Amino acid sequence: MTRLSKPLSEIKPCYDVIIVGSGYGGGVSASRLARTGKRVAVLERGREVLTGEFPNRFPDLKNELQVTGKSVRTGSPTGLYDVRLGEHMHILVGCGLGGGSLVNAGVALRPTARVFEDHAWPEELRQDGWLQEGYVRAQNWLRPAKDPRAASMTKFNALKTAADRLGHAMVETPVAVSFSETINAAGRTQAACTSCGDCCAGCNVGAKTTVAVTYLPDAVAHGAELFTHAKVSSLEKQSDGTWQLHVEDLRKDGQKEGFKLSAPVIILAAGTLGSTEILLRAAAKGLAVSDRLGHRFSANGDIIAFGYGLKAKVNAVGIGHPPKLEDFAVGPSVTGQLEVRDAETLENELTVQDGALPSALAPILPVMFVPNGRILGALKSLVSGVYRGPFAHLQTIFAVSHDSASGRFILDSDRLSLSWPGAKDEPVYTRIDAALAQIVGDAGGSYVKNPLAGTVMGHQPATAHPLGGCSMAEDCTTGVVNHKGQVFDAGASGSTDVHRGLYVIDGSIIPRSLGVNPLLTITALAERAMAHFATDHDLSFSAEPAKAS
Structure with a gap:
């Protein structure tokens, strides 16, 4: 290319x-x-990353990570994933030709x-x-298009089961992904999605419709x-x-x-x-x-959270491209969403999406969850692998609502600094926590708001x-x-x-x-x-x- x-x-x-x-x-x-x-x-400010050059191993992903805080600055200033650690809130943005479109879920x-x-x-x-x-x-x-195979994806159905029981609508999510080979709006050929689940690490298939391809x-x-x-x-x-x-x-x-x-x-x-x-x-x-x-x-x-130990399999860890496993479909990073609507109060509305973690993070998932008292399950996954052990039952949740x-x-x-002393006490987080705890609990799992809370990430x-x-x-x-x-x-x-x-x-x-x-x-x-x-x-x-x- x-x-x-x-x-x-x-x-x-x-x-x-x-x-x-x-x-x-x-x-x-x-x-x-x-x-x-x-x-x-x-x-x-970032570099140009072509299809096939996005990281699909943890060492490669780690090399693409730049972290900035009040007293810390690590990684290349052109690293693909730009993490800003703040006193009141952390922010993740993309860095590269195409901006955030390279590493978002493509939800439109x-x-x-x-x-x-x-x-x-x-x-x-x-x-x-x-x-x-x-x-x-x-x-x-x-x-944007909806995944025609959404109803067959286990992560979609894991969330749909909870939605049905709780009386909420569950719908397919339109994403900027091509599900069949096509000629895009820029006149360029795009490949079909392989359901690898790696959208948020960068699409190595060429199916994601980013700014860089349009x-x-x-x-x-x-x-x-x-x-x-x-x-x-x-x-x-x-x-x-x-x-x-x-x-x-x-x-x-x-x-x-x-x-x-x-x-x-x-x-x-x-x-x-x-x-x-x-x-x-x-x-x-x-x-x-x-x-x-x-x-x-x-x-x-916004919130990214997890449901740990669900009864049903979820399969929400990407397999990458080329695939790390055969005959294993994750879907795009987001396939569907549970919608909580409130005709009276806009701020109470909530969209909960069936997220997927990139394959490059798979090796460190057990380590991420050790500080949260799940050491036995984490160690078991070190032996059996995240695609077959307890992490096959891990639900990744992307939730979006309204703040002040x-x-x-x-x-x-x-240097840019964010001041928001009351951020963690925003009512939106209480509402989201209650809703997600109910959703995850209904599926037999434990709600994990932040698996890295015991690290430098803190509780922000x-x-x-x-x-x-x-x-x-x-x-x-x-x-x-x-x-x-x-x-x-x-x-x-x-x-x-x-x-x-x-x-x-x-x-x-x-x-x-x-x-x-x-x-x-x-x-x-x-x-x-x-x-x-x-x-x-x-x-x-x-x-x-x-x-x-």
């Missing part, structure tokens, strides 16, 4: 548009603006309409019809230039109104230790953590932005769906960007004035929890923002999928 990225040595000093980050927001922006004929560069759900009735959203978002069109375009390009190759086909190992530390407005980026070279050889780039248009799409950190640094250097910068962080009501979005990002010694909640920090709003008194992703200029005379040419388009602009996995909404908001960008700049592009080459 041909690499999309160019050597960093070939980067030019100026472009029409520079996009920082290559996840859903960055990928959509790159594709659409390249289609208008703009000279586009995409900067990604649309929030209930009640989510968008919240006045935290700008009124324009609900009025102009472009959000609906954004979702249509996102669906056309990511093509929007980014389309951007390159239309002239965009993609560069990896390029970390943007800060930005500043120049006297002529253009923007200058300060970029760090993360290549091992360090041929370009640090350099500057400029463009009249900058799109920050570095994710909730990256975009917020860049803007906080710019604000510290004098850029006039809203004092709401860093506020309204949400963990999206009360976290705040700040700079601490020039963790999320893989960080949102907010650069939240959209009506004006700069309540948020950081407008409904188009344009950054408010707090130094201007009007509260809705914006910095010309400066945008944020990623999960950081979402002002509240969504109650579902956010990838589809981030993509839809990016598609919507690009439609407005084209109108505002008298440009045009087709959003139609490419034809097979």
Whole structure:
């Protein structure tokens, strides 16, 4: 497979548009603006990982792990899995060309309409019809589908049994995965899912519909230039109104230790953590932005938990590709979900998904569960293997609900830090714990909220769906960007004035929890923002999928 990225040595000093980050927001922006004929560069701090190069052994996965905390920094700065240990909450994000799409479960759900009735959203978002069109375009390009074999998967049925007994709906989950060989929206061939269960470690089959196989190759086909190992530390407005980026070279050889780039248009799409950190640094250097910068962080009501010792087999540990076992199907990382609905109170709604752990984690599962008093079962699995011993009865649970979005990002010694003293006491975690304990208990198992609680992970909640920090709003008194992703200029005379040419388009602009996995909404908001960008700049592009080459 041909690499999309160019050597960093070939980067030019100026472009029409520079996009920082290559996840859903960055990928959509790159594709659409390249289609208008703009000279586009995409900067990604991670590296490019092709199909077949994702880790499927624990030593390889360990080498792809970067961990950052107040007093710890380990691993490569371009490691695929970026773990931020916080005093109040831990955060996991992806790092690589394609962003979080590389290592998420690919769950593509649309929030209930009640989510968008919240006045935290700008009124324009609900009025102009472009959000609906954004979702249509996102669906056309990511093509989420339900696993046609879902009903035969043991992890699906383990959760369905509990759902049936407790009176909750159990449905198949749409995921950005191809279940038959196909030509995708970028005109590229995608293989069929093999049900290996390794979506969250990176798809070595080529069936997962990531940004790296859709929007980014389309951007390159239309002239965009993609560069990896390029970390943007800060930005500043120049006297002529253009923007200058300060970029760090993360290549091992360090041929370009640090350099500057400029463009009249900058799109920050570095994710909730990256975009917020860049803007906080710019604000510290004098850029006039809203004092709401860093506020309204949400963990999206997230939790990853386990049911240990279920009566029935679950088979929720991936087998990888090539498969570690024959005639053993796990399914995609998420096959189905149990839905708890509340017509009166949105915050009480809960989605519980039948997760799967990547095969690379299989060897250390017994060790993970030893500190929790399950040493006999863990040792038994060391002998019999996780696919046949007690861990064949381990249920992995991905749950999503609603929190208060009360976290705040700040700079601490020039590094991003999350302050949310009451995070672990958020009502959402009490609700989720009660619901999951009932679900797991009904299946004859023990609810394990955090198997690593006795380690450096502590008892803090963790999320893989960080949102907010650069939240959209009506004006700069309540948020950081407008409904188009344009950054408010707090130094201007009007509260809705914006910095010309400066945008944020990623999960950081979402002002509240969504109650579902956010990838589809981030993509839809990016598609919507690009439609407005084209109108505002008298440009045009087709959003139609490419034809097979």
